[in-house]
Amino acid sequence: MTDLQIARNVRLKPITEIAEKLGVPTDSLEPYGKYKAKMPVSLIDSEKLAQSNLILVSAISPTPAGEGKTTMSIGLTEGLNRLGKKATVVLREPSLGPVFGIKGGATGGGYSQVLPMEDINLHFTGDFAAIEKAHNLLSALIDNNIQSKTASLGLDPRTISWKRVIDMNDRSLRHIIVGLGGTSSGIPRETGFDITAASEIMAILCLAENLSDLKKRLGNIFVGYTFDRQPIYVRDLKAEGAMAALLKQAIQPNLVQTMEGNPAIIHGGPFANIAQGTNSVIATRMGMTFSDFTVTEAGFGFDLGAEKFFDIKCQSAGLSPKAVVLTTTVRALKYHGGASLDALTIPDVDALKNGLPNLEKHVENIKRFNVTPIIAVNQFTSDTEAEFDVLRSAAEKMGVAIAIANVWGKGGEGALDLASKVVEIVAETTEPFTPLYDWESPVKEKIETIATKIYGAEHVDYSYQAKRDLKKIQDLGLEKLAICIAKTQKSLSDNPKLLGRPKDFIITVREIEIAAGAGFLIPITGSIMRMPGLPAHPASERIDIDDDGNISGLF
């Protein structure tokens, strides 16, 4: 059965019932249909959330298919609820564009899914559309200001880094020329479209505390320079009020349910390379306000999403996870150990052993934040007991708990061992996490701390452009921002081909982007895809809807 077929067999509970279970006053909800609802930000209670146990689900360096963090997060939440704990899973929203490309939905899999999966994958409650509109309103205002005879700020079009966004895999929009067609249709210039998830506004929405903080951050977005080298921010265009008005509903987290009828909060979806890669501060706080255990995930491997989760999101919002669940698969470790992508379902204890250093490095990295890791093996049908034994003894050697979790095949029942081990670790955790670096440190020091301590690099090289960018950051007075390194997820290094635990490598920073609204700097290492394309036969060819509104072909 496909994920959609499994999902369709579940009888959904009304969202009011899920809210009641959580203890959310149902008349405070904004329903979106019968099975989705927005939760007003005012429900967040700082005293109650301080009592909640936050669990971060991360992963080893993933294969191209991903190792199932979302599925693991959902399964763990089901397991915790089966143990009688009041647990909520807090996740990112899927991006629409990739649904029509190759990958299908992004709402878990098998018997660990969030529902209604068709709705969550298509439009959901309109958050991405609102972010897209707020972003593109700013784009239109920028080009309009350049065009204006009477209200121009004197912006130099060559210095504008703000592009447009669309939630669609559309490679033809990566590099475009706008403003053609004569004097009434703008000033010609080069620009392009990114996918909506890559918008700085996505990153901002997910770090904002409330509407006024959102507006302040929007106002701080750096737009470019005037012809006489004065910096222009969004506040200079008086755009942040209208942009925030467009985000009135989008700032509210969305309540849905898991397959076993437990609460799930899904909100925001920033990238884990050029942004912080995790759901919104507001959503996490909302989950923590109403649950004893709040399970959340961060994108890609621990080196990318989780480092940012700690050093950007947790530092910014005063959160502290009580445990990190490190999602691990036999297949990914075999890949790191030299097995080829098409041989990963063949039992291979040797390749698995060769791949263990990748796991070990991620475990060390978690401990560096003074948080206890637990290895969660996301079980596949091709896995063997002999392979599990290799993992169990590796974990024992590292002194780390391990659980084999069949969340895809069994839902919460497959995560009972994992859930009880998580409960044990949480009970023993009394100290908050230790940040990796101080935001007040110099920019290069912050970058080098991440590169050497987390990635395991020898040192960091800066290109000519990166050095110019460092100077620009200094001139703008933005050195105290957090660091959000854009790097391949495939390797701990910046070279996607170096699998396992690379050593003796250098991280090269090619340029450093400024996300002054989000509140971080983005050192770019390698090429970062911000606008995916479609395959020769896109998934859209198989997607259909019948007369009763039943969608097929999402998988």
Added chain:
Amino acid sequence: MTDLQIARNVRLKPITEIAEKLGVPTDSLEPYGKYKAKMPVSLIDSEKLAQSNLILVSAISPTPAGEGKTTMSIGLTEGLNRLGKKATVVLREPSLGPVFGIKGGATGGGYSQVLPMEDINLHFTGDFAAIEKAHNLLSALIDNNIQSKTASLGLDPRTISWKRVIDMNDRSLRHIIVGLGGTSSGIPRETGFDITAASEIMAILCLAENLSDLKKRLGNIFVGYTFDRQPIYVRDLKAEGAMAALLKQAIQPNLVQTMEGNPAIIHGGPFANIAQGTNSVIATRMGMTFSDFTVTEAGFGFDLGAEKFFDIKCQSAGLSPKAVVLTTTVRALKYHGGASLDALTIPDVDALKNGLPNLEKHVENIKRFNVTPIIAVNQFTSDTEAEFDVLRSAAEKMGVAIAIANVWGKGGEGALDLASKVVEIVAETTEPFTPLYDWESPVKEKIETIATKIYGAEHVDYSYQAKRDLKKIQDLGLEKLAICIAKTQKSLSDNPKLLGRPKDFIITVREIEIAAGAGFLIPITGSIMRMPGLPAHPASERIDIDDDGNISGLF
């Protein structure tokens, strides 16, 4: 007080209460927050809707500010309800882009508004966003197919008329070049963006009967030619299933309320020049299923929106209005009579008398459809009794009912006279309307019928391009489609400067576009704006939101 301030003072009823009043089973609704809901298409009942009285609100040739059809439609509905009739107003959804330009909202005005006005003006229930996504998915699939080595249909990029859309006033996107950046980023070609309301998918959604009709129409969209001159339709790209899946919610009409707590259904918003300019067939049928009187409006003047309402929408959907309310203002008639735009608030009986021929022509046009007109004078504070007397005696001379309606200042109370006159006319109407032309007639005959009989033209000229387009239409076998003339709304002619009742003029068709999915041909006369720009100081500069989510600056 601004419209937004007046709106904010109204205590809204829960949408379930509005639904109960209509007789809609509340558990069939899909709520979107507390004050908006989607109505499943399955609620439409053909027997019940056949008993309902459909009233069309149209207007004389408008001034640039518009003459208040929406406000009149809402006020009339309030008036009918005050008379004890079960009446629902069915309107178009406002476009987001213009909200940030000059005009502010599009949800009525003064004491005749639909609520919640901020929500309806900003995102609403996501219909426009869904249409935009369905449109741009097709655009991405087209460029992807051109790029593909293995799945290419051989489309000639120079023949593709399908652009992209965005619901934003963004003049810099009118004319663009996409596909730059090398072989992995598409094939360079000229294209552009229209505003979302101009999408053929908007026209299709508003003519579709249900999901399968929608899908069939989407499949019929004409994309372009292959290099060996074979026509390519959307069905050849296998895109219509995924596009329809994206429109699953958008096809359902939206229930909201008027200021006096009466039901309002708001759905779809196609242009009235390049499209049919009226809300969806599904929304109109939904209103008629649940009400004795269903009040709806069609864009611009009677010559544009209402002609299309009758000849495209009513013919396609088997609807027949029982009366046409012709919205008329003293100021617009003075403008047609020679007064300048900045002198319209100065009493001027002579200019008014000079402007009457415009009113007379629209009255004649209504009668041509065998429907009874009633003149509704949308009262402004600057109007005088002497001016009203001129209108009353003109109406008497034409043998047409007239009512002065202060719907802006008094809501339903200001429309009581109008409402009772409408009830009288409806009671006397037994015959269905007479279409102006037969869809089976030759294309040129259909165009010429509209131009000579409705606009009052001498004859129709065709440019070289238009003649080529006629040939192309014939080759494609699309001659039996309806006609949707794109023309200025400012004049009955195709010259915006010819006010009043122009005579001895020629209509020039410059080209003829094909909307094979929507089911009509679009003869273009004059230049049609499909992507507006922003003014030097856009309305967005004044729009703001406070910490409690209260929006200001929409007016």
